[in-house]
Amino acid sequence: MQHSKVLYEKGIIKNRKMLTQSQYEDYQMACHLKHIKTFYSSIKAICFSDFGTLEANEDGILISVEQGKSIQATLFISAAxxxxxxxxxxxxxxxxxxxxxxxxxxxxxxxxxxxILYKGEGSPLLLLLEPHDDDQVSTECSIKTTNMEELMEYDLDANSSSLNTIFMRGPDLSNIFHELDKAADEFELTISPLKPHFRITTLGVMQAETSVEVAKSSDMVILFNCRETTVARYKSQQIKLTNKAMQVASKVAIKTDASGLLELHFMMNADDQKEMYVRYFITPLLETEDN
Known part of the structure; x- marks a missing residue:
């Protein structure tokens, strides 16, 4: 396969069944996942750009992807x-x-x-895959790495009086977006302490509008914390880049403030109920872009 190669025959990995302590000491990063389903789904959810940046520390691993200066996705996998x-x-x-x-x-x-193994700067990222249903088969891949690219810094002020937060059940939010106009050019999100509380409006060709309203008392809503009404529009293609994450998320956190910056957290459960999540930042359309 292009960009990968078998490593065992070349002696890079000394034992395809077990890494010894001495071999571990050769690596800056040495991690083992027993099941890759949730990890793979999460990686697929952020495959909308050529390169991703990986950062690791004692808390876990962050993998971030950006498209221009308008959307950023970060997968966080806890050490646990x-x-x-x-x-x-x-x-x-x-x-x-x-x-x-x-x-x-x-x-x-x-x-x-x-x-998942990595020796240090200039070294490839090594993956050793072993299917559970066949202990006679394994695959080892080597992926070229480059120096980390600088990422945009996004943040919502936790102390802002206009910070609004909604937690919703993932399947419910996914169904809402599935029902909305797929040909829409823009999405408008309204969060308000007054009814309708949470509204998603699509704006399409010839300014045609469709909308869905969700009351804070709805069974879809886990938490609703709104201080001030916020309204902002976003390019539909950017919202659609979250679809894969939304489809497999058990819960979704929606955050925004008066700036219009949208922060989305998609929580995903593995079979053992441990969570990993993907966080998106999406910048709003400027008024000049609406006209």
């Missing part, structure tokens, strides 16, 4: 999610995100475990 997690320092690098996803899918729908 891993069966084994060893980090030396704070390794960081950029990697082709689609190649990473392709390597993780080599065994198709078969449940696999994966070891």
């Amino acid at each position: 999610f891993f069966a084994e997690f060893r980090i030396d320092g704070s390794p960081s690098f950029s990697v082709k995100i689609n190649v990473l996803a392709e390597c993780l899918s080599l065994f198709g729908l078969s449940d696999c475990s994966v070891r």
Whole structure:
């Protein structure tokens, strides 16, 4: 496969069944996931740009992807999610995100475990995949890394009087967006302490509008915290980039303030109920862009 190669025969990995302590010491990052399904789904959810940046520390791993200066997605995998997690320092690098996803899918729908290894600057990212239904088969991939690309910094002020937060059930929000006009050019999000509380409006060709309203008392809503009414519009293609994450999320957090910056958290549960999440920042349309 392009961008990957077998490593065992070349002696890079000394034991395809077990890494010894001495081998671990050769790596800045050595992690083991027993099941890759949720990890793979999360990686696929952020495959909308060529490169992703990976940062690791004792708390876990962050993988971030950007498109221009208008949308940023970050996958966070807690250290607790891993069966084994060893980090030396704070390794960081950029990697082709689609190649990473392709390597993780080599065994198709078969449940696999994966070891993720990285020696340090200039070294490739190594993946060791082993399907659970066949202990005679394994695949080892090497993915080229480059120096970490600088990321945009986005943040919502937690002390802002206009900060609004909604937690919703993932399948319910996914169904709402599925029902909305797929040909829409823009999405408008309104969050208000007054009815309708939460409204999603699409604006399409010839200024045609459709909308869905969700009351804060709805069974879809887990938490509703709104101080001031906020209204902002976003390009539909940017909202649609969250679809894959939304479709597999158990819960979704929606945050915004008077600036219009939209922060979305998609929580995903593995079979053992441990969570990983993908966070998106989406910048609003300026008034000049609406006209």
